[in-house]
Amino acid sequence: MDADTSRALLSRAIARVTNRDSDALKYVYRHTSAKLFGVCLRILNDREEAEDVLQDVYLSVWNKADRFDPEKASPITWLVSMARNRSIDKLRARGGRVMAGVEEAEALPDTAPLASTLVETDEDRLRLNGCLDQLDPKHAGAVRTAFFEGVTYDALAQMIGVPLGTMKSWIRRSLISLRACLEA
Structure with missing residues:
Protein backbone atom coordinates (compact mmCIF):
# COMPACT_ATOMS: atom_id res chain seq x y z
CA MET A 1 0.00 0.00 0.00
CA MET A 99 19.56 19.19 27.90
CA ALA A 100 21.50 18.61 24.74
CA GLY A 101 24.69 20.20 23.58
CA VAL A 102 24.52 22.60 20.67
CA GLU A 103 27.04 20.43 18.84
CA GLU A 104 24.54 17.58 18.94
CA ALA A 105 21.76 19.65 17.39
CA GLU A 106 23.13 19.36 13.87
CA ALA A 107 23.29 15.57 13.80
CA LEU A 108 20.40 14.25 15.87
CA PRO A 109 19.55 10.69 14.87
CA ASP A 110 15.94 9.65 14.54
CA THR A 111 15.78 6.58 16.77
CA ALA A 112 12.02 6.64 17.30
CA PRO A 113 10.32 3.43 16.24
CA LEU A 114 8.32 3.58 13.03
CA ALA A 115 4.61 2.90 13.39
CA SER A 116 4.59 1.17 10.03
CA THR A 117 5.28 1.87 6.42
CA LEU A 118 1.62 2.90 6.22
CA VAL A 119 2.35 6.05 8.19
CA GLU A 120 5.80 7.21 7.18
CA THR A 121 7.96 6.15 4.30
CA ASP A 122 11.71 6.22 3.94
CA GLU A 123 11.26 8.46 0.92
CA ASP A 124 9.48 11.12 3.01
CA ARG A 125 12.22 11.03 5.64
CA LEU A 126 14.98 11.28 3.03
CA ARG A 127 13.20 14.19 1.39
CA LEU A 128 12.81 16.03 4.71
CA ASN A 129 16.46 15.42 5.60
CA GLY A 130 17.49 16.65 2.15
CA CYS A 131 15.49 19.84 2.65
CA LEU A 132 16.93 20.30 6.15
CA ASP A 133 20.43 19.88 4.71
CA GLN A 134 19.79 22.83 2.39
CA LEU A 135 19.32 25.16 5.36
CA ASP A 136 22.10 27.01 7.16
CA PRO A 137 23.59 24.39 9.54
CA LYS A 138 22.78 26.46 12.66
CA HIS A 139 19.19 26.93 11.54
CA ALA A 140 18.77 23.26 10.60
CA GLY A 141 20.20 22.25 13.98
CA ALA A 142 17.76 24.57 15.74
CA VAL A 143 14.80 23.12 13.81
CA ARG A 144 15.89 19.56 14.54
CA THR A 145 16.40 20.28 18.22
CA ALA A 146 13.08 22.12 18.59
CA PHE A 147 10.94 19.66 16.68
CA PHE A 148 12.68 16.31 17.21
CA GLU A 149 13.80 16.81 20.81
CA GLY A 150 11.04 19.10 22.06
CA VAL A 151 13.32 21.87 23.29
CA THR A 152 11.40 25.15 23.62
CA TYR A 153 12.48 28.15 21.59
CA ASP A 154 13.42 29.96 24.80
CA ALA A 155 15.60 27.10 26.06
CA LEU A 156 17.15 26.69 22.61
CA ALA A 157 17.97 30.42 22.40
CA GLN A 158 19.65 30.21 25.80
CA MET A 159 21.60 27.07 24.83
CA ILE A 160 22.91 28.67 21.64
CA GLY A 161 23.33 32.13 23.16
CA VAL A 162 21.09 34.16 20.86
CA PRO A 163 18.11 36.38 21.70
CA LEU A 164 14.70 34.68 21.74
CA GLY A 165 13.51 36.86 18.84
CA THR A 166 16.45 35.72 16.74
CA MET A 167 15.68 32.08 17.47
CA LYS A 168 12.02 32.55 16.55
CA SER A 169 13.08 34.22 13.28
CA TRP A 170 15.49 31.40 12.46
CA ILE A 171 12.83 28.77 13.05
CA ARG A 172 10.11 30.70 11.19
CA ARG A 173 12.29 31.35 8.12
CA SER A 174 13.54 27.76 8.19
CA LEU A 175 9.99 26.38 8.28
CA ILE A 176 9.02 28.58 5.34
CA SER A 177 12.05 27.29 3.41
CA LEU A 178 11.23 23.70 4.35
CA ARG A 179 7.64 24.08 3.18
CA ALA A 180 8.80 25.46 -0.18
CA CYS A 181 11.35 22.68 -0.55
CA LEU A 182 8.88 19.93 0.34
CA GLU A 183 6.19 21.31 -1.98
CA ALA A 184 8.61 21.54 -4.92
Whole structure:
Protein backbone atom coordinates (compact mmCIF):
# COMPACT_ATOMS: atom_id res chain seq x y z
CA MET A 1 0.00 0.00 0.00
CA ASP A 2 1.42 3.41 -0.92
CA ALA A 3 1.78 6.42 1.40
CA ASP A 4 -1.14 8.34 -0.14
CA THR A 5 -3.51 5.42 0.40
CA SER A 6 -2.25 5.02 3.97
CA ARG A 7 -2.81 8.72 4.69
CA ALA A 8 -6.31 8.52 3.22
CA LEU A 9 -7.20 5.50 5.36
CA LEU A 10 -5.88 7.19 8.48
CA SER A 11 -7.78 10.40 7.64
CA ARG A 12 -11.01 8.44 7.16
CA ALA A 13 -10.47 6.63 10.46
CA ILE A 14 -10.05 9.95 12.29
CA ALA A 15 -13.22 11.21 10.61
CA ARG A 16 -15.06 8.12 11.88
CA VAL A 17 -13.79 8.80 15.40
CA THR A 18 -15.88 12.01 15.37
CA ASN A 19 -18.91 9.69 15.35
CA ARG A 20 -17.57 7.82 18.41
CA ASP A 21 -16.49 4.82 16.36
CA SER A 22 -14.24 2.88 18.76
CA ASP A 23 -13.01 0.58 15.98
CA ALA A 24 -11.76 3.64 14.10
CA LEU A 25 -9.89 4.81 17.21
CA LYS A 26 -8.35 1.33 17.52
CA TYR A 27 -7.20 1.61 13.89
CA VAL A 28 -5.64 5.03 14.52
CA TYR A 29 -3.95 3.73 17.67
CA ARG A 30 -2.64 0.57 15.99
CA HIS A 31 -1.10 2.51 13.11
CA THR A 32 0.33 5.47 15.03
CA SER A 33 1.01 4.56 18.65
CA ALA A 34 4.61 3.40 18.17
CA LYS A 35 5.57 6.62 16.41
CA LEU A 36 3.75 8.86 18.89
CA PHE A 37 5.18 6.99 21.87
CA GLY A 38 8.65 7.51 20.40
CA VAL A 39 8.00 11.26 20.15
CA CYS A 40 6.76 11.44 23.75
CA LEU A 41 9.59 9.31 25.11
CA ARG A 42 12.23 11.26 23.24
CA ILE A 43 10.99 14.56 24.70
CA LEU A 44 10.24 13.38 28.24
CA ASN A 45 12.96 10.76 28.64
CA ASP A 46 10.67 8.95 31.10
CA ARG A 47 8.71 5.89 30.01
CA GLU A 48 5.88 6.28 32.53
CA GLU A 49 5.33 9.95 31.71
CA ALA A 50 5.47 9.17 27.98
CA GLU A 51 2.78 6.51 28.44
CA ASP A 52 0.60 8.97 30.36
CA VAL A 53 0.98 11.63 27.69
CA LEU A 54 0.27 9.10 24.93
CA GLN A 55 -2.96 8.09 26.67
CA ASP A 56 -3.86 11.77 26.94
CA VAL A 57 -3.19 12.24 23.21
CA TYR A 58 -5.62 9.46 22.25
CA LEU A 59 -8.20 10.82 24.66
CA SER A 60 -7.85 14.14 22.82
CA VAL A 61 -8.24 12.36 19.48
CA TRP A 62 -11.45 10.78 20.80
CA ASN A 63 -12.79 14.15 21.97
CA LYS A 64 -11.40 16.45 19.29
CA ALA A 65 -11.24 14.39 16.09
CA ASP A 66 -13.62 16.90 14.48
CA ARG A 67 -10.79 19.47 14.60
CA PHE A 68 -8.65 17.46 12.20
CA ASP A 69 -8.65 18.98 8.72
CA PRO A 70 -6.98 16.77 6.09
CA GLU A 71 -6.69 19.83 3.84
CA LYS A 72 -4.36 21.53 6.34
CA ALA A 73 -2.18 18.65 7.52
CA SER A 74 -1.57 14.96 7.09
CA PRO A 75 -3.02 12.82 9.87
CA ILE A 76 0.41 11.82 11.21
CA THR A 77 1.52 15.47 11.26
CA TRP A 78 -1.57 16.40 13.28
CA LEU A 79 -1.04 13.53 15.71
CA VAL A 80 2.71 14.08 16.12
CA SER A 81 2.10 17.77 16.72
CA MET A 82 -0.41 16.92 19.44
CA ALA A 83 1.99 14.42 21.06
CA ARG A 84 4.89 16.88 20.87
CA ASN A 85 2.89 19.74 22.37
CA ARG A 86 1.49 17.60 25.20
CA SER A 87 4.96 16.27 25.97
CA ILE A 88 6.43 19.77 26.09
CA ASP A 89 3.58 20.87 28.38
CA LYS A 90 4.35 17.93 30.69
CA LEU A 91 8.06 18.79 30.62
CA ARG A 92 7.33 22.40 31.52
CA ALA A 93 4.96 21.34 34.30
CA ARG A 94 7.69 19.35 36.00
CA GLY A 95 10.13 22.24 35.52
CA GLY A 96 12.50 20.19 33.44
CA ARG A 97 14.42 21.02 30.35
CA VAL A 98 15.82 18.80 27.70
CA MET A 99 19.56 19.19 27.90
CA ALA A 100 21.50 18.61 24.74
CA GLY A 101 24.69 20.20 23.58
CA VAL A 102 24.52 22.60 20.67
CA GLU A 103 27.04 20.43 18.84
CA GLU A 104 24.54 17.58 18.94
CA ALA A 105 21.76 19.65 17.39
CA GLU A 106 23.13 19.36 13.87
CA ALA A 107 23.29 15.57 13.80
CA LEU A 108 20.40 14.25 15.87
CA PRO A 109 19.55 10.69 14.87
CA ASP A 110 15.94 9.65 14.54
CA THR A 111 15.78 6.58 16.77
CA ALA A 112 12.02 6.64 17.30
CA PRO A 113 10.32 3.43 16.24
CA LEU A 114 8.32 3.58 13.03
CA ALA A 115 4.61 2.90 13.39
CA SER A 116 4.59 1.17 10.03
CA THR A 117 5.28 1.87 6.42
CA LEU A 118 1.62 2.90 6.22
CA VAL A 119 2.35 6.05 8.19
CA GLU A 120 5.80 7.21 7.18
CA THR A 121 7.96 6.15 4.30
CA ASP A 122 11.71 6.22 3.94
CA GLU A 123 11.26 8.46 0.92
CA ASP A 124 9.48 11.12 3.01
CA ARG A 125 12.22 11.03 5.64
CA LEU A 126 14.98 11.28 3.03
CA ARG A 127 13.20 14.19 1.39
CA LEU A 128 12.81 16.03 4.71
CA ASN A 129 16.46 15.42 5.60
CA GLY A 130 17.49 16.65 2.15
CA CYS A 131 15.49 19.84 2.65
CA LEU A 132 16.93 20.30 6.15
CA ASP A 133 20.43 19.88 4.71
CA GLN A 134 19.79 22.83 2.39
CA LEU A 135 19.32 25.16 5.36
CA ASP A 136 22.10 27.01 7.16
CA PRO A 137 23.59 24.39 9.54
CA LYS A 138 22.78 26.46 12.66
CA HIS A 139 19.19 26.93 11.54
CA ALA A 140 18.77 23.26 10.60
CA GLY A 141 20.20 22.25 13.98
CA ALA A 142 17.76 24.57 15.74
CA VAL A 143 14.80 23.12 13.81
CA ARG A 144 15.89 19.56 14.54
CA THR A 145 16.40 20.28 18.22
CA ALA A 146 13.08 22.12 18.59
CA PHE A 147 10.94 19.66 16.68
CA PHE A 148 12.68 16.31 17.21
CA GLU A 149 13.80 16.81 20.81
CA GLY A 150 11.04 19.10 22.06
CA VAL A 151 13.32 21.87 23.29
CA THR A 152 11.40 25.15 23.62
CA TYR A 153 12.48 28.15 21.59
CA ASP A 154 13.42 29.96 24.80
CA ALA A 155 15.60 27.10 26.06
CA LEU A 156 17.15 26.69 22.61
CA ALA A 157 17.97 30.42 22.40
CA GLN A 158 19.65 30.21 25.80
CA MET A 159 21.60 27.07 24.83
CA ILE A 160 22.91 28.67 21.64
CA GLY A 161 23.33 32.13 23.16
CA VAL A 162 21.09 34.16 20.86
CA PRO A 163 18.11 36.38 21.70
CA LEU A 164 14.70 34.68 21.74
CA GLY A 165 13.51 36.86 18.84
CA THR A 166 16.45 35.72 16.74
CA MET A 167 15.68 32.08 17.47
CA LYS A 168 12.02 32.55 16.55
CA SER A 169 13.08 34.22 13.28
CA TRP A 170 15.49 31.40 12.46
CA ILE A 171 12.83 28.77 13.05
CA ARG A 172 10.11 30.70 11.19
CA ARG A 173 12.29 31.35 8.12
CA SER A 174 13.54 27.76 8.19
CA LEU A 175 9.99 26.38 8.28
CA ILE A 176 9.02 28.58 5.34
CA SER A 177 12.05 27.29 3.41
CA LEU A 178 11.23 23.70 4.35
CA ARG A 179 7.64 24.08 3.18
CA ALA A 180 8.80 25.46 -0.18
CA CYS A 181 11.35 22.68 -0.55
CA LEU A 182 8.88 19.93 0.34
CA GLU A 183 6.19 21.31 -1.98
CA ALA A 184 8.61 21.54 -4.92
